[in-house]
Amino acid sequence: MGGLFSKEKKSKPTESKVTEQDKAILQLKQQRDKLKQYQKKIGVQIEKDREVAKSLLKDGKKDKAKLMLRKKKFQESLIEKTDGQLENIERMVHDIEFAQIESQVVQGLKVGNDSLKKLHEILSLEDVEKIMDDTRESIDYQREIDDLLSGGLTTQDEEDVLAELDEIVKVELPEVPTDELPEIEEKKRKEKSQRDRQQAEAMMAS
Known part of the structure; x- marks a missing residue:
């Protein structure tokens, strides 16, 4: 039991799906890098040929110097051609990357539309x-x-x-009773009897 719980679950690495467009972009960038390396190599050779031509002229070997300059000129034309190829490669990489972005945008719009449809159904x-x-x-x-x-x-x-x-x-208040309470009536009756008795005694005394 303890051994089972002590084992850590190894999470699977996230697999990134490489598309054909990604492969094409990678190949184009590799070709671009090779062309740049080729241009650099030719540039170094051109400088060397120029220095050799100068040395040949000093030695009076004009024909060989002329031949060396022709070689240099040909190599310079190669650099111009590679410049055009590099420009085409950069444009193609840009177009593919932009097409990928457009595809992602369209896919996002599709997901959004599907979500809206589901909400409208609800x-x-x-x-x-x-x-x-x-x-x-x-x-x-x-x-x-x-x-x-x-x-x-x-x-x-x-x-x-x-x-x-x-x-x-x-409507809500109860009616006020008009009859007096029995205690009050008895008290008034006694008071009246006492007054009558006092009046009678006074008349007899006179």
């Missing part, structure tokens, strides 16, 4: 319209509430609100 136009209508109604309702809270009622609206409030109060 959310139909009717659903969007319903959501927009519900949102609009909610906004309008909230705006009405905000107007009310900010004192947007007219004088007539305020009077209607007060009248409705009075009606609610009348």
Whole structure:
């Protein structure tokens, strides 16, 4: 068990897919480098031939010096030709790389369009319209509430609100009883009897 858990899982290296275009670009760049090396080699040889021609002229060997300069001139023409080949190679590399970028852009657009289609399948136009209508109604309702809270009622609206409030109060409040409590009635009865008795005693004394 411990040995199993102690083993680390080796992640597989990410395989990069090399396309035919990548191979073509690589070959063109290799040819470009070889041409540049060839140009450099010829340039060195041209300088040597020039120095040899000067030495031959000093020695009075004019014909051999002339022949050496012709060789130098031919080598210079080779450099011009390689310049043209290098220019063609650079243009071709650029075109292939740009075509790759265009292909990636087109592929990206295709993926984007597929994603949009899937989203449109999930959310139909009717659903969007319903959501927009519900949102609009909610906004309008909230705006009405905000107007009310900010004192947007007219004088007539305020009077209607007060009248409705009075009606609610009348309906909700219980009626006030008209009969007096028994304790109060008994107390009043005793007080009345006491007054009558006092009046009677006063009349008898007179």
